[in-house]
Amino acid sequence: MEDQTQIFGIRAIIEAINANKTIDKVFLQKGLSGDLFTELETLVNKKSINKSYVPVEKLNRLSKGNHQGAVAQISPIAFHDMETLVSQVMESGKTPLFLLLDQLSDVRNFGAIIRTAECTGVDGIIVQKKGGAPVNGDTIKTSAGAVFKVPICKVDHIKDAVFFMQASGIKVVSATEKTNDTLYDVSFTEPSAIVMGSEGRGINPSILKVSDARAKLPLLGEIESLNVSVACGAFLYEVLRQRRA
Incomplete structure (x- = not known):
């Protein structure tokens, strides 16, 4: 491609x-x-x-x-307006689920996350205008075309998106190892937005500070972290499990 x-x-x-x-x-x-x-x-x-x-x-x-x-x-896609998208999802009657990607830089990770997001019913993905992975041919290929199915929004700063989600009644959960709570300790049955960090530095400390909750994946091996797209998939399927239950 x-x-x-x-x-x-x-x-x-x-x-x-x-x-x-x-x-x-x-x-x-x-x-x-x-x-x-x-x-x-x-x-x-x-x-x-x-x-x-x-x-x-x-x-x-x-x-x-x-x-x-x-x-x-x-860009091969048109980006959505975040405020309009959130309002539409809130008015639809379903329980919203959004992804906030804090300067994720690898296009293949981005594509893999979009593919999993489409499979788990994510209502929209929010990325930052500067510093993040672009939507390009590799993104499209890795997403298996899901990039054309999941609304993607660009904002000046991810923190702006966090504040807007919270003002809209959506709980913001940051995926980070800097907590004692695992994702199984957090309720995702209410309107939720999950923040995933970049491959190198994770989530910006200023975003962690204003998040409603933090959650980590339990790791039993010697390696201290998972690939971000794999971690994101685990979080999204835990949301799906809780909501189906």
């Missing part, structure tokens, strides 16, 4: 942004300057689009040299 659709050239990217295309990330050439380049930088910052300054060699690899100092990746 091909990766995300790419746009090459400063003017073309400016036009795409102004046309409200879903831009996942913009790669900008290090050290480049000029009025048009500055216009693009300003627009990218204004729209809070994820960007990265890279050597010209990387841009050459992405575009076979035809880039003028900028390459943009267009």
